[in-house]
Amino acid sequence: LMNGDDLYAREDIEGCLRHQYSLLSMEVDDPRLFAVLTVENGVVKDIIEKPDHPASNLTSVGMYVFDTTLFPLLDTMPRSPRGEYEITDGVKALIQVADVFYHLSTGYWVPIGFPWRLLDANDFLLERSPDERILGTVEPGVIIEGTLSLGDHSIIRRGTHIQGNVRVGEHCTIGSHCHITGNTSIGDRCHIANSVFINNSVIDRHVRIDPFCHIAHSVIGDSAYLHSGAVTMSAPIEGSTVTSLVKKQFVDSGREQLGAILASRVELQPHIVTYPGVKIDPDVVVSAGRVVMADLKQMGVDVT
Structure with missing residues (x-):
């Protein structure tokens, strides 16, 4: 047990x-x-x-x-x-x-009692057991600085820069001119479009991220969809570490950088900005152009 x-x-x-x-x-x-x-x-x-x-x-x-x-x-x-x-x-x-x-x-x-501890676990596992198996396709012109593990039937398009300990699952597409850095894990069957920046994050399975998104120190749940221009802010607004609301009380994450925690099937429509430490519950759809400053708890509701 x-x-x-x-x-x-x-x-x-x-x-x-x-x-x-x-x-x-x-x-x-x-x-x-x-x-x-x-x-x-x-x-x-x-x-x-x-x-x-x-x-x-x-x-x-x-x-x-x-x-x-x-x-x-x-x-x-x-x-x-x-x-x-x-x-x-x-x-x-x-x-x-x-x-x-x-x-x-x-x-x-x-x-891993808090959701941001998934980032700690990811750091621990990638640094403890770096994996450099390339089973998929890396196109010419991809720059790799660090370690890359790439699963079967996955492809990384030309012009992308891999920097750090990066693990990509099976049947994934990483578009051209992306920058993926830090300790980052990307699950199976993800589609990352062109010109996406991902830093030190955990991306679950079946996630779609459209062009020009900036994802940092975040956890993205399975089957989430981030439309173009999404930004997860990660530096603390006040103080030296990011706090996050847990059971109606703010808890110090102990992290100098913490982005968004998006649960399964969250959809961020174009040009969404999330504040550091924000958590969004499953099935929430956030309308275009919003700045998300606090946790969103509505289930299956278009948050306007």
Whole structure:
């Protein structure tokens, strides 16, 4: 059982799987933000969720090995105030009837609790494992400075400049005179038109980007469509880092550059500008010429 929004190292998964019951642990600077462990001889003796006064800095980081023994124990547990069964309560119940071992991470753990952390994960993976396989077509006149991975049946047109760690999926078209730089990943079956600038961004599958768009430090969800002239501003309006609204509170992203977070099937009609840290929900269509200064939550609505 793993948190679906975190990255874990293979060696840590294998380490946890050496035991019938186990969890992945890591020493952190501020354990008050995590479930803190009390351990003895490699076995978990207690687990406390986000204590005010943690007994140690050894924490659980969201990967567990259980079997069906856990399920009857859940029937005896009350639901939390959120109306859910909590993993920490399940571990507490399990350690009363079995030894639950902990594996201290020897690999990596990249949490992706906020959407902009996808950029952190992308940076981590591209810098950790640069890939230079060219399976598609690179036309004459393309400049490559850095590493490029290009999938089957993809093509990069002449005059384009690749600079940084860039990974392009299968069945993609990158038009002529584009500039793609930084740690940038482009998913399968994307169409990037001529004269598009993309910097340090994650572009999901089936995305279409028309000419003269400027995409920086952004996450573009699958099947999004950016018409010509879209610009995602990424430098903070105030301060040194970009903030973004989460559950009605502004959260510091910790990033000096953060563009837009566009969910699946978002459509930006021509000449849209988005402010740094703006998030747009799935299926939103933004009318031409707008400046998007705040998150857009409307579902399937033309925002005018």
